[in-house]
Amino acid sequence: MALTVHMSPEAGGRLVLDGFTYDPRVPYTPGEVVRIKVLPAAGYQFAGWSGDVPAGHGDDVPLEVTIGEAPQDIVAHFAPVSKDASELVFDANFENGNGILRYLYRDSRRLVVEPLQVKAANNIWWHFKIHGIVPGEFLVLNVVHCPIAGDSQPVYSYDGVTWQRFTSTRAPYVQKFTAPSVEIARNIPYSYSRTLTLAAEMRGPQVQVQNLAVSEEGRPIKMFRFTDPDEPDTDKRVIWIMARQHAFESHSSWYAEGLARWLLGNHALAAALRRQAIVYVVPMMDVDNVYHGGAGKEQLNALGERVDLNRSWGPNSPWTVIRAAQALLGTLKATHDIAAFIDLHNPWYPDPPHWHIRHTFGTQVTTFAELWSSELAATGSDVQWKHWLRVKAPDQSEDIEPTPGMLTATEYAEQALFSQYEDHLCFTIETPHWHDGYGNPITLASLRAYGEALGRSLARFLGASESE
Ligand SMILES: [Zn+2]
Incomplete structure (x- = not known):
């Protein structure tokens, strides 16, 4: 037709x-x-x-x-284009902001932006503000000037709280804005300050807010320890969940926040989990790179070597946060059974949802994934998630160039924390930037529901039920 x-x-x-x-x-x-x-x-x-x-x-x-x-x-x-239109003002000079305005075409209201390569990493994270918009106008935004930081479906917000997706998944974007100022990022941002705000909201006898470590640049790395103080700790199992080893993976912090808020709450399963376990949640590991808007992957260190926080879990890690986590986990292991070690990430764009599983944990985590999916449905949120499970072959290492002494967090955990693998969990969750696997965009509501589903399924894994 x-x-x-x-x-x-x-x-x-x-x-x-x-x-x-x-x-x-x-x-x-x-x-x-x-x-x-x-x-x-x-x-x-x-x-x-x-x-x-x-x-x-x-x-x-x-x-x-x-x-x-x-x-x-x-x-x-x-x-x-009106000759009287206000000048567009580009701003990336704020916490977690990152962006270089390469070109500004005044006669077509077009901006070409690329990320600053913080610590010479291959940075794909950009996060900036544009002021001087004539409400209702369509701007043209191009980000493929730096190809690896190109196509995505960016998010935008007028208040820093409510985020919407651009219409297009391909640059150049032609997008309408209805307010004089807009904040734009590759993914829903989660700043370092938000971990401090979240920490301030973690109040009650069921949670202790601790500093896991202080970063190289002096920022406290917040850690939440959830347990029921009326039950003796002696026989409790330990669960460790951390997020944001890679700074651009902002959705992993939202996931951790969803879990932390559920753990703080009075749901019967949360209470049961707190009775049976001590649950540690670290919403942001690489606080310094997040603060600077860095990617955190394959950054150059002072010796000119490519380093990556998640691959630095071998002996004498250069990161204080990893040394602190290992020291704490070592202490916990001496007195408790560590039931689960879970590392929250976001994949490379535009990969679908998936879990990375060490082969030694293949059976347990595959069963747990089914539990997680049914608990996601049980949240009543209508949020969906269709993942695939990637169980590593016995001698298969990570799909990255081997670096001497390289050890990922889950490889470290597998070797150092578990006396047996049966009835224990060790894996990585890759929560996508865009879609839930069914084509629906990932929203803050999805991320909160995923966190809650993890809490609920961990409670079930430990044998808890709602009727206790
Ligand atoms: Zn990652």
Whole structure:
């Protein structure tokens, strides 16, 4: 059937349909979905769609249109950039902010941004603010100037609390903003300060807020210890959960926060878990790189070597937080059974949800994953998650270039913390940046629900039930 797309005015830019320049002779089949993008020309800004546009999608770029039986006619509107428009102001100079404004095209309200390579890491994290927006205008944002930090589905917020996704998953983004200032990031940000705020909210006899360590740059690394003070600690099993060994993986901290808030609460399963276990939650390990907006992966150290916090769990780790974690875990192991060691991450873009499992824990964690999924459903949140499990072959190390002395956290835990593997858990959860595995975007509500599901399933794993 005929799909006609016009530009108004013709000089406003270019139309791209499914990646190709618009050609009105191309026939479409009813039911087919077509994605229409615009690339505004210099001097013009996109100004929205009209015509046979799906309701509520008049500002989407790309615009997704399902071909119907009748001819469809769509108009892409462009407006000349006002000479009186306020100057756009780019700002990455705040906590966790990172971004270099490479180009600012005043005549088309277009910005080209790339991340600063903090500590010479291959940094893919950017987080910045734009001020001076004329509310209702469409800006063009390009981030593929630095290819590894390119395509994603960025998030934006007008208040730093509520986050929405861009419409597009591919740069250059043409996105409408409705307030004078906007904060944009690759993923929902989670700053170091938020761990301090969260720590201040962790109050009650069931939790102790401790500093696991103080970072190289002097920042306290918060750790929460949950247990029931009315039950003697002697026979309790220990559970260790940490997040954010990689600084750009902000969703792992949200996951840990969801777990911490559930553990603090009065759900019967949370109370049962606190009676049976001492649960340690560290929401952010690499606080310094998070503070500076770094990626934290493969950064250069003072000796010119490539180092990565998660691969530095061997003897004499250069990181004080790892040495402190190992010392504490060693002490705990002497008096308690360590039941679980869980490391929260986000994968490389745009990988789907998955768990990395040491082969020695393959059976237990595979069973636990089913428990986790059913407990996610039991949260009543309607949040979904479809993961795949990746159990390593017996002699398979991490899929990264081996570095002498390299040991990941779970490899360390497997070797140092468990006297037996049966009835114990050791694995890594990779929570995606974008989608839950079913195509739904990951939101703060999803991340909270995932944390709660982990708490609930750990309680069940230890044999707790709601009726206790
Ligand atoms: Zn990671």
